[in-house]
Amino acid sequence: MEQKIFDCAIIGGGLAGLTLAIQLADSGCTVILFEKESYPFHKVCGEYISMESYSFLERIGIPLSSMHIPMITEVLVSSVNGNSLTRKLDMGGFGIRRYTLDAAMAKLAVQKGVTLLEQTKVTDIKREGDLFQIKTAQGNFSSKLACGAFGKSSVLERPLGRLTAKSAGEKNYVGVKYHVKTDLPDNRIELHNFNDGYCGISKVDGDVYCLCYLTGSENLSRSGNSIKTMERNILMQNPFLQRYFTHSHFLYDEPLTISQVTFKRKSQVANGILILGDAAGSIAPLCGNGMSLAMHASFIAAPLILDFLKGRLTHQELCMIYEKQWKEHFSKRIKTGERIQHLFGKNILTNAAIGTLKLFPKLADALISMTHGKPF
Ligand SMILES: Cc1cc2nc3c(=O)[nH]c(=O)nc-3n(C[C@H](O)[C@H](O)[C@H](O)COP(=O)(O)OP(=O)(O)OC[C@H]3O[C@@H](n4cnc5c(N)ncnc54)[C@H](O)[C@@H]3O)c2cc1C
Structure with a gap:
């Protein structure tokens, strides 16, 4: 045939x-x-999709408006020491698994x-x-x-x-994700810094929250390749993360992970x-x-x-x-x-940056809008 x-x-x-x-x-x-x-x-x-894609998805036949998905309209960013800044999101997004x-x-x-x-x-x-x-x-x-x-x-x-040799200074990252039950406003995405990484948390469909982080692979090797040890010793230095990791109900026994992200x-x-x-x-x-x-x-x-x-x-x-x-x-x-990624995950820089952005909130808004595109 x-x-x-x-x-x-x-x-x-x-x-x-x-x-x-x-x-x-x-x-x-x-x-x-x-x-x-x-x-x-x-x-x-992280399962947060910016609003720029909403009408495109509906046009191609995904009925988002009847899928009971949370709409996200504000962001809270915290530095490693827990200093935080909350801003309204101009465009915003929605959460879906x-x-x-x-x-x-x-x-x-x-x-x-x-x-x-x-x-x-x-x-x-x-x-x-x-x-x-x-x-x-x-x-x-x-x-x-x-x-x-x-x-x-x-x-x-x-x-x-397209397999190019690893260039000097090129970093490898590890991504980790959980679905959790926790307490967080439905309309908020939070982005918490920790040493050499950041962790996002926001609501998705199914009445759960997606908690997902990215970190340099050195953090994992320094923790004896144990995710739990890394979370306890490094992520939980941020007081927000300390609370989420100790007061949330984790829905999987083991997290979902990916390594060698570049x-x-x-x-x-x-x-x-x-x-x-x-x-x-x-x-x-x-x-x-x-x-x-x-x-x-x-x-x-x-x-x-x-x-x-x-x-x-x-x-x-x-x-x-x-x-x-x-x-x-x-x-x-x-x-x-x-x-922005170079700035995140660095203790002193993020502490200073959040302090500065609190004084000049319009600058924070400008940075956020540079990462969001226009609807298509
Ligand atoms: C930690 C982390 C958090 C993130 N958080 C967000 C977020 O909150 N919001 C956001 O917008 N983006 C986020 N992203 C990025 C987002 O996940 C990706 O940009 C998006 O998934 C890209 O879509 P894609 O279709 O290109 O690839 P993918 O969704 O990765 O799909 C590629 C598919 O190809 C398949 N595949 C691979 N090789 C083969 C093969 N040889 N044969 C057949 N199939 C194959 C895979 O199984 C996979 O299903 C995050 C990424 C990371 C790492």
Whole structure:
């Protein structure tokens, strides 16, 4: 039997891959989406989505307004010594578990006609002539175009020639996430600094709170690779975190963790494959907007892909225009995030910064708004 050639193959069913698949299927394209896990599943993520994505999600068919999700309108930031600043969020956001959102999107994608292969890890991808050949343990597939939305780290970095040597001073981070029952206003996100890290906490659907932190991997090795020891000795030096860790009900026996998180600059096109989401470049999580960036990239890519499939753009033009538009939209925000990330987690600096921002609250508002984009 002759092998089916899909219009577009998407590797990775996180927010970038799923939203792209839905938009392309809506426009009549044949789409195959590969996801190595199976839905629903949890992910290490703070689960705060900035409002810039709200109307986009509703437009593509995720009925957020009837999903009983908390709307977040203020932020509290604390320094390591517990000095804190509270500000209203101009744009704000909402809280939803990835367990809920990714699964709802996967269901919608299938309803729209996307061929979704779960528990299917892509191990190699090559361009041969005008087609892309995608290799998985479950078989090989062909498509006219391929998109990589495989997140921060993937076995695909090597075949795509993007595995760069570790540069001097490059930091590795560890991410840890819990769902907890605790007491915190529903409309507030809190961001608490500790030595070499920060921890966010805010409400999500299902009447629980997401407590998620990112820290330099040295903190873990210094704690004998014990998360509990690290939390007790390092995170709980911040009085807010001391209270959350000792007075909350933790819903999992063990937290969800990821290691070897880096914030390297990445390319948006590799071997003719369009790269989206964290795989194309990620913003520091404390800016809370990686998910919006991932979805916004799909919103940029979808109409360009349609132009290519309809013969209005060559493949080379598609790659060039996508890369240019990606940089125009996101490069500045990612750089701002990098600068703020350097400041966070440093005892003296955050103590001083919170003190200064309390005196000049408009400066705090300006910093916050630089990390949030416009609705799309
Ligand atoms: C600690 C932490 C906290 C964060 N908090 C927030 C927050 O509060 N708000 C926010 O907006 N952002 C936050 N982020 C960032 C956010 O999680 C990411 O920006 C977002 O998930 C990116 O979406 P994505 O689709 O690019 O990747 P992902 O959501 O990571 O999806 C990639 C998918 O690809 C799959 N995959 C990988 N390789 C393969 C393969 N070879 N074959 C098949 N499938 C594959 C993976 O299983 C995964 O499902 C946080 C990140 C961290 C680390």
